[in-house]
């Protein structure tokens with residue numbers, strides 16, 4: 362059976378609506394599909410609402426209307442068990458990797474905390490961490506460092522590695538390379554492609570950069586004036 366795509370169905374978002382104001386419509390009735398093993402690119406100028414749409418699809422912000430469907434279930438009507446699966450299987454990665462880690466904790470501790478939450482037995486931590494380092498192409502030394510002692514590229518690799526511990530089916534990538542130097546950007550994009558090929562992950566890639574979108578995406582759309590124009 363084919364996997365069911367992650368689907369946004371007629372999503373609208375308005376900020377600041379109240380008794381006295383109709384508020385500001387950010388986007389209106391947007392529908393799109395993210396298929397496993399593929400990338401849907403979301404392009405658009407600054408302020409058009411790309412990040413807001415990404416947060417709504419990731420389930421961390423509620424739409425004003427419309428719904429997100431995972432495994433055929435609407436996010437708002439999901440029972441606890443379906444919602445728990447959604448929270449694990451649909452992840453979001455942000456632009457600035459420095460924000461992803463607690464500056465007071467060494468990387469090994471940050472990663473171990475995730476393994477603990479996942480109820481991995483402590484005896485299994487070392488092999489999981491090693492696997493993560495191999496996938497993200499990082500040396501063992503990063504484990505004993507604090508976030509401030511690592512480069513932006515290394516931190517973004519770790520941010521992805523930590524997300525991958527959860528075995529996500531879909532990742533919302535919100536400008537994942539915009540905070541990085543051009544040469545590092547290319548490395549991260551290649552890593553994302555390799556991870557996708559190995560794990561069949563579906564990506565929603567948010568970027569204002571057309572070259573990045575064209576390089577990465579199977580199909581893409583341009584968000585402008587609250588509407589999404591899809592380009593196959």
Ligand SMILES: Nc1ncnc2c1ncn2[C@@H]1O[C@H](COP(=O)(O)OP(=O)(O)OP(=O)(O)O)[C@@H](O)[C@H]1O
Nearest residue numbers: 376377387405406407408409410411412413414569
């Ligand atoms: N919580 C909020 N409350 C009110 N307005 C918001 C909120 N979050 C975002 N906005 C507004 O929604 C609009 C879209 O913002 P958003 O960050 O989604 O755009 P974007 O396309 O991702 O921009 P950028 O590429 O600059 O990150 C902006 O005008 C922003 O000010």
